[in-house]
Amino acid sequence: xxxxALAGVRVLDLTTGITGPYCTKYMSCFGxxxxxxxxxxxxxSRQMGPFPGDLPNPEASGTFxxxxxxxxxxxxxxxxxxxxxLLLQLAEQADVVVEDLEPGTLAALGxxxxxxxxxxxxxxxxxxxxxxxxxxxxHWKATELTIWAASGLMWLTGDPERYPLKPGGQQALHxxxxxxxxxxxxxIYGRELTGLGQHVDVSAYESIAFMMEPPRTIEASVNNESRxxxxxxxxxxxxxNGHVNLIRGPNQTMETLAExxxxxxxxxxxxxxxQALTVNADEIEALLLPWLLEHTKEEFYHxxxxxxxxxxxxxxxxxxxxxxxxxxxxxxxxIDHPVAGRLTYPGAPYKMSETPWQAARAPLLGEHNDAxxxxxxxxxxxxxxxxxxxxxx
Amino acid sequence: MARPLEGIRIVDMSRIWAGPLGTRFLNDMGxxxxxxxxxxxxxxxxxxxxxxxGPHTGGADMYWMMNEANKLGVGxxxxxxxxxxxxxxxxxRTDILLENxxxxxxxxxxxxxxxxxxxxxxxIMMSLTAMGHSGPERMxxxxxxxxxxxxxxxxxxxxPGEDTPVRxxxxxxxxxxxxxxxxxxxxxxxxxxxxxxxxxxxxxLRETIMTQLDExxxxxxxxxxxxxxxxxxxAGFAPQGAYxxxxxxxxxxxxxxxxxxxxxxxxxxxxxxxxxxxxxSNMRLRWLNHDRLDAELNAATAEWDGFELxxxxxxxxxxxxxxxxxxxxxxxxxxxxxGFWRRITLADGTExxxxxxxxxxxxxxxxxxxxxxxxxxxxxxxxFHGILGLSEEEVRALEEEGVLGVTPPLAEESPAATT
Numbered sequence: 001x002x003x004x005a006l007a008g009v010r011v012l013d014l015t016t017g018i019t020g021p022y023c024t025k026y027m028s029c030f031g032x033x034x035x036x037x038x039x040x041x042x043x044x045s046r047q048m049g050p051f052p053g054d055l056p057n058p059e060a061s062g063t064f065x066x067x068x069x070x071x072x073x074x075x076x077x078x079x080x081x082x083x084x085x086l087l088l089q090l091a092e093q094a095d096v097v098v099e100d101l102e103p104g105t106l107a108a109l110g111x112x113x114x115x116x117x118x119x120x121x122x123x124x125x126x127x128x129x130x131x132x133x134x135x136x137x138x139h140w141k142a143t144e145l146t147i148w149a150a151s152g153l154m155w156l157t158g159d160p161e162r163y164p165l166k167p168g169g170q171q172a173l174h175x176x177x178x179x180x181x182x183x184x185x186x187x188i189y190g191r192e193l194t195g196l197g198q199h200v201d202v203s204a205y206e207s208i209a210f211m212m213e214p215p216r217t218i219e220a221s222v223n224n225e226s227r228x229x230x231x232x233x234x235x236x237x238x239x240x241n242g243h244v245n246l247i248r249g250p251n252q253t254m255e256t257l258a259e260x261x262x263x264x265x266x267x268x269x270x271x272x273x274x275q276a277l278t279v280n281a282d283e284i285e286a287l288l289l290p291w292l293l294e295h296t297k298e299e300f301y302h303x304x305x306x307x308x309x310x311x312x313x314x315x316x317x318x319x320x321x322x323x324x325x326x327x328x329x330x331x332x333x334x335i336d337h338p339v340a341g342r343l344t345y346p347g348a349p350y351k352m353s354e355t356p357w358q359a360a361r362a363p364l365l366g367e368h369n370d371a372x373x374x375x376x377x378x379x380x381x382x383x384x385x386x387x388x389x390x391x392x393x
Numbered sequence: 394m395a396r397p398l399e400g401i402r403i404v405d406m407s408r409i410w411a412g413p414l415g416t417r418f419l420n421d422m423g424x425x426x427x428x429x430x431x432x433x434x435x436x437x438x439x440x441x442x443x444x445x446x447g448p449h450t451g452g453a454d455m456y457w458m459m460n461e462a463n464k465l466g467v468g469x470x471x472x473x474x475x476x477x478x479x480x481x482x483x484x485x486r487t488d489i490l491l492e493n494x495x496x497x498x499x500x501x502x503x504x505x506x507x508x509x510x511x512x513x514x515x516x517i518m519m520s521l522t523a524m525g526h527s528g529p530e531r532m533x534x535x536x537x538x539x540x541x542x543x544x545x546x547x548x549x550x551x552x553p554g555e556d557t558p559v560r561x562x563x564x565x566x567x568x569x570x571x572x573x574x575x576x577x578x579x580x581x582x583x584x585x586x587x588x589x590x591x592x593x594x595x596x597x598l599r600e601t602i603m604t605q606l607d608e609x610x611x612x613x614x615x616x617x618x619x620x621x622x623x624x625x626x627x628a629g630f631a632p633q634g635a636y637x638x639x640x641x642x643x644x645x646x647x648x649x650x651x652x653x654x655x656x657x658x659x660x661x662x663x664x665x666x667x668x669x670x671x672x673x674s675n676m677r678l679r680w681l682n683h684d685r686l687d688a689e690l691n692a693a694t695a696e697w698d699g700f701e702l703x704x705x706x707x708x709x710x711x712x713x714x715x716x717x718x719x720x721x722x723x724x725x726x727x728x729x730x731x732g733f734w735r736r737i738t739l740a741d742g743t744e745x746x747x748x749x750x751x752x753x754x755x756x757x758x759x760x761x762x763x764x765x766x767x768x769x770x771x772x773x774x775x776x777f778h779g780i781l782g783l784s785e786e787e788v789r790a791l792e793e794e795g796v797l798g799v800t801p802p803l804a805e806e807s808p809a810a811t812t
Binding site for chain 2: 003005006026030048050051052053054062063065066067113131132133134135136137138140141142143144145146147148149150151152153154155156157158159160162163164165166167168169170171174175178179180181182183185186187188189190192193194196197198199200201202203205206207209210211212213214215216217218219220221222224225226227228229230231232235236243245247305308309310311312313314315316317318320321324325326328329331332340343344345346347348349350351352353354355
């Protein structure tokens with residue numbers, strides 16, 4: 001096996017939930033050693049599910065299993081005096097500390113960025129918060145939904161006749177974690193060059209705000225105009241087994257549509273151009289529907305793509321898990337876990353020829369207490385028993 | 394050192410949003426980015442050439458305005474042997490190459506990764522496509538709007554209890570992939586710094602989105618069924634949703650994460666009566682009776698100003714935000730305090746907002762000013778004379794021969810961000 005890109009980088013991960021763990025999952029998959037510090041009750045994502053057979057079990061939550069692949073888990077109550085002392089000892093041994101507490105909280109516990117820098121100037125701290133470490137909203141609360149609302153992206157999504165929608169899943173929380181990973185890599189590369197670490201201040205709000213479609217930003221900036229949401233606008237149409245995705249694209253699309261469906265009117269002059277397609281969306285739909293309802297969404301997709309057209313369809317998870325294309329690329333990976341069993345997980349975001357992505361199973365709660373506290377910090381087994389008894393770990 | 398990627402040179406052949414955003418982040422951190430504005434029949438339809446004819450002539454130029462600032466622009470015709478030779482000479486002095494064609498296009502030019510390693514043995518090269526460079530659908534095209542469907546995201550998005558999938562209102566896969574492009578390239582730089590080795594990276598729009606849909610795939614993997622489409626709801630928080638506030642089509646997003654916050658919300662809205670009701674007395678009951686509760690809340694919030702209500706709720710520690718318009722995003726006091734927006738002024742005086750990366754690095758803040766995006770072939774001399782050492786006359790002669798472009802190819806009508 002080739003050496004991984006982040007081999008030898010030691011990460012102390014104080015984050016819970018989705019955002020921070022998604023960031024440190026990437027660190028782990030690209031070779032860093034990640035020690036995950038969980039509160040004695042466990043990361044709340046252990047309660048989120050989904051669970052096999054719908055039986056809640058903190059060792060079998062799908063969210064936790066996916067987001068924490070390859071990490072080591074130790075438990076620690078950082079609110080106790082002993083816990084704080086151990087936290088500092090753990091930080092001494094780390095190259096990168098990743099945290100997601102409210103601004104100022106970690107400093108109050110004795111582990112500010114300045115403290116970390118006094119230990120060693122090479123150390124990096126990554127702080128992930130909803131709105132950043134500074135500014136009038138730095139102590140405001142946020143969730144997946146309210147971040148979408150604040151970023152202007154929710155303004156653009158959903159049916160114009162109804163309330164605006166956020167995308168499915170936890171996209172904002174994942175994006176913020178991905179963005180934290182990218183920022184952390186800039187700091188790690190800088191450290192490779194200069195030997196100096198730094199503080200990486202990541203705002204989830206900004207992570208989503210920068211995803212605003214550039215024309216919308218510029219229209220707003222130059223013309224003071226905020227285009228309203230338009231919904232699917234005739235781009236998702238029903239086929240026999242789900243929805244196809246028709247794009248409002250170049251003229252050729254309409255010619256191909258006419259050819260595939262045998263409805264020559266679709267190639268008419270009045271459907272040419274993006275605006276014409278929007279205006280005539282209902283008419284196009286009426287012409288297409290009879291053919292679509294007798295064909296599958298996959299037929300539409302492959303016929304169009306075979307002619308070089310940007311046709312698509314709405315895939316469900318089963319279709320994706322069984323997709324010959326994704327199987328050929330080895331996108332999904334199987335990971336065995338002592339409690340959750342053998343399951344298929346989404347795999348690498350990209351394929352690197354020299355420094356491949358790898359995912360080992362997620363840890364059990366406190367699985368690495370012995371290895372880290374005794375092996376790394378030099379505590380005795382007796383100390384460990386005491387820490388457990390007093391609820392510190 | 395204010396910019397950690399100072400001294401890194403990137404040749405960028407990507408288009409529209411995902412790729413240009415990725416190299417933009419590296420440019421912000423100090424890398425020099427040379428944008429090849431190629432002129433061939435393979436790429437003509439997807440070249441955002443209208444952007445070079447002036448502002449506001451169509452959607453494509455606005456992607457250009459946001460993602461091509463501070464980069465160098467050259468016109469190079471890769472369909473000519475001389476063009477390919479110049480490209481190889483440029484790659485010999487380049488650290489990173491990003492290309493965004495369908496598979497096999499670079500090979501057809503004789504510019505595949507193996508061929509380029511002969512002139513630059515430690516080259517980092519990335520191919521960005523919709524589907525990836527292997528597999529039966531590798532030649533298929535896609536862009537942000539079709540990836541919503543092809544990744545499973547649209548299937549998972551929609552109003553609760555309804556069968557119609559909903560697309561995001563943006564080309565969502567592009568900015569997400571842009572972040573991944575930047576991360577992958579810096580990983581490769583870290584590896585090259587340590588080992589002296591370059592590498593090849595194959596990235597697809599579809600897979601970067603699928604890595605963020607774990608709840609959908611884990612649910613199917615565990616229980617052979619589809620995770621429910623929850624709209625704006627979340628099984629952990631109730632109530633959660635977008636509620637009406639004063640003004641046409643104005644809404645506020647509110648998430649109640651525990652009973653304390655529920656009491657705060659009910660009192661603030663003057664609806665103590667709801668707090669007395671058994672059916673809303675804990676998280677599980679509020680979740681079960683969500684439709685009824687939403688109707689009550691819509692009535693209770695409708696007369697409030699969204700910003701004022703959000704502020705009052707935040708005082709009580711409740712996560713709340715108005716669903717802001719784009720102009721309101723630009724005037725956000727938080728983004729202003731953080732210096733998120735910068736301004737760029739074009740030659741014609743047009744001034745616009747330009748965003749900075751969503752991370753702040755204490756020692757290496759990176760980008761300090763923003764130059765307008767390059768015009769087509771604006772930097773032919775700077776690159777082919779300045780970097781490759783051709784004489785100025787030679788560069789002019791190559792421009793006359795059509796090896797180096799001087800006028801943008803006319804873009805045919807095409808969707809944005811075609812990959």
